[in-house]
Amino acid sequence: MAIPRLLDHVVIAGPDLEELVRWFAERTGVTASPGGVHPTGTANALVALTVGGERGRQYVELIGPDPDRADAALPTTFGIDALTAPVVRTYAVHPDDIDATVAGARARGYDPGEVSDLSRRTADGSLLQWRLTQGEGRRLDVPFLIDWGSTAHPGLGDIPAVELVAFERVEPDPAALQDVLDALALDDGVAPVVAGTPAGYRLTLQPTEGRVTVL
Template identity: 35%
Template structure:
């Protein structure tokens, strides 16, 4: 089951302003302490959401690279997507957390695929923590998620092996999401 899309940016405030001008309302998610990032969220319907993630100006620059290649970006990019899986093996996953603006701490586990190009999703297990879509900004709906990849058949098999589905066509590595908003459609690449 699709959990969320990850739209990474080198400038969170500028990207949020651009998306708002295009009709996509975002709400504050919160900081990822120690990673130097914070996120903004938009609900996409059906328990799914968009995560817009970028550098957090209120945190010092981290000792390691920020996740999702944020430090290398020159423009916002739809970098990957996540599918929800219950009971991820602690030996094969990473524990993470963040604190919402209301003080609630969210805790989850992630497991990343071997291919790091973003077309194959990572898996996420929210355990007993509240799901971020429950308090994300409302009003948007995911219409389509598609991808291109130089090896579409192999990538499709890997995605299906995770229990997910995605239309993957031949081409350079790229994800594409079309989101309906009250102001019209927003396409993220």
């Protein structure tokens, strides 16, 4: 497969970040690098994605509660507060023009949500800033949009990498979801919708050494 041009990152969430990193390492042989903390009470760890050994602007984000957060309650981001185990939760795309993509989707009958500013502190204390679509009731079966602006893309940083073999969305009724994706007018092949049950994402990875792993 070719690198999906608009794919930005795949989100895998869990109720405990340390356990999530360990879970990913056991299945892929790759230990994610610490990413940083968010104002939302979450923290993450990152692994770059390659295709054919080529690295682009794509990565896997492992996200869970920040162990040093002030509020003991689990954060609600990506429904983390309701999770009991790691799960491939959703994905982000980086359109050429995030504002035009939002406007176009709304004109075609789907509202991705307002574009908001967000940030996180990296492990070395640096501040990363970006814009993305979010809001109440954000659908996890549909990608959110992200624009890194002048911030260096995390997928190109000094982090470990794993080969992307396939990434797809499984749906009992693919047509209903495809209508929403068509409204976003994204490149085909970012995360194809295939028929099947149960509904969810299927992420297939190949470490540099080891067997193919399906998450």
